[in-house]
Amino acid sequence: MSSAAPSARVSVISAAVPVAAAIGVFGVVYGAAAGPVFGPSLTMISSLIVFSGVAQFTMVALVAAGATPVAVLGAVATLALRHLPLGAVLQPVLTAGRARRALVAPFLLDETTGLALTAGERAERTIAVSGGLAYAAWVGGTIVGLAGGTFGSIEPLAAALFPVLFVGLAALTAQSRSDATRAVLAGTASIALLVLWPAAGALGAIAVAVAVSSVVKAP
């Protein structure tokens, strides 16, 4: 084993813990929001088996608004499309076989993808470690939220961690001036899109990133 491996592992855990903590705070918010709509049992089961903040918050909003099951599943399926580009950018750095990839796949998140691309540790292991921490935090947060807990004043801090994390991941994955140019263009265009058309959401932002990567081709 190389001497770099333990350091890379520590680096993965050090970066994953604050991200998991922020996810845990949103788990509390989810538990508090979903409890009255789904009931305690289904709220808990949703966090255990879906493990997708954006999909679960969307389901709560749609069910509370009286949407049909088909509309709920349509929204969930649309949101799930975001996993395809995440998987595509990870494919070149994956070394395990399909069975092991399938085992860690439930932990495929925006955050774990970024950590896997930048941590210097095996991608599958980074996804498993950071995803496992995030999962525990999400489920634990849901339990606290269902029990009536809140984090009040630190919720804005937790919310601020995500753009900071993604700025860091954009910087670390920018290997050239062209990458940096594409990142700035994609960030700026995404903000413009989301201000003008908030409903574009995650898929709109990802579409902007794909469009910028298609158009600005300099290496």
Next chain:
Amino acid sequence: MSLSLLIAAAAITIGSRVAALAVLPPPRGPVAALVRRLPAPLFAALAALSLSGNDGSAALPAMLAAVGCAVVVALRWRSLLLILGAGLAGFLAASLIW
């Protein structure tokens, strides 16, 4: 909300993750070239998304300060921990001011 609807939603979400990571073949040709260029703009777009609160609402000044500090540090050092620390410091400093 029923248990069966929840299971269907889980199957879609987890199924799409498994498909993305373990079923779909690695991209080739022009798609592979596009995917190589994708990570930095993808995370920049996700930063914009999380900054906008996913609903187009204005970000808190403290959140903007956090992102600003993170950008400044990211331009100088390639350490995710330092960038996270700078963002946290920027957020706390701005929270004290506003």
